[in-house]
Amino acid sequence: MTPTKLDDLLATARSTPAGMDPSKAQEAVFQALLDATVYAHVPSKRPPEGRMRFFQFIRPDNGQTVLPFFSDRTQAEQPLRDGVSIVAMSGRRLFELTRGATLILNPNIDAVALYPPEITAILEGRELGYFAQQEPIDNEALLARLPSVSTSEVDEVLRELFDREGTVRAAYLVEVNTQGNKPEEFILLGVVAGSAAKERLLQLVTLALKTKSPRMDLPLSIAFFAPDEVLPDICHRGIQFYGT
Structure with missing residues (x-):
């Protein structure tokens, strides 16, 4: 599979050295998602006319229900259960169709959660920013x-x-x-x-x-x-x- 611009940006974000501000690399990824082709899981059985259903799962670390999506088809296929199909669309279209849901990008690699207000900000072209947590203080x-x-x-x-x-x-x-x-x-x-x-x-x-x-x-x-x-x-x- 030929690497895409989104693949390159994700690789840059992953390689940001610890202690350095990764916000520029992350913002580039979020903006590239809008026009990139992304992949999500849907039921193999066709939904009622005019509706689209996506698979979600509960995160074991915090109990939140999230909708996974993937930057490449290979990740979306591993693993792929019976009754599950893969749908491809632009990131912008996915964000618009799933408004109100919490999404998680590449859950097995990046596990970047995007909450509804953040998705709205991305669609509006606004930056999300970056905020590191303070380490324990003596x-x-x-x-x-x-x-x-x-x-x-x-x-x-x-x-x-x-x-x-x-x-x-x-x-x-x-x-x-x-x-x-x-x-x-x-x-x-x-x-x-x-x-x-x-x-x-x-x-x-x-x-x-x-x-x-x-x-x-x-x-x-x-x-x-x-x-x-x-x-x-x-x-x-x-x-x-x-x-x-």
């Missing part, structure tokens, strides 16, 4: 305090998102100054939510901030905390702007 190796810069615009964007999603128990903003060989200064967004919602929230927070572009005078990092774990002391040194 409380003894930092100074944490109330934000010294305005966070009102960030607060507004995130409260609106969290109200819609309904999976966030609480959220905090803390100004952090790390100590050591590579000192950093940033605002930490601490989100209390179940582990099943973490991926979705990370991607939708990223999209909301990229779309609304609220004023941020310091870089913003994000960390997630489970509702049943003890909230780190660092969160109590900042402000709680969401939840009770």
Whole structure:
């Protein structure tokens, strides 16, 4: 099979070195998907006139129902169960037909989940952005305090998102100054939510901030905390702007 432009872009995205921002490579993939031929699974039995049905599955890692699609036919064929056929169409057509569903690209290789708001953004030509999660922080190796810069615009964007999603128990903003060989200064967004919602929230927070572009005078990092774990002391040194 001759490699396509999408194949080349996916290879570039996969090879982005750890620690480097992969957003440019990822955005190129998302935009190329619109015009590329992609493949999905449908029932072999013909559906009623005017309808199209796609196969979905439940992800074992977070329990979400997702609709798989593939960048090449070879992946779509492995494995192919009885009663399942492969349909080919442009990525744009697939996105339009499956609005409201969560899609996952190349689930056995890339496993890139695309949530409904992200699919809408891709169809509209908007960038999704990129947001790395903050690694665990050693409380003894930092100074944490109330934000010294305005966070009102960030607060507004995130409260609106969290109200819609309904999976966030609480959220905090803390100004952090790390100590050591590579000192950093940033605002930490601490989100209390179940582990099943973490991926979705990370991607939708990223999209909301990229779309609304609220004023941020310091870089913003994000960390997630489970509702049943003890909230780190660092969160109590900042402000709680969401939840009770």
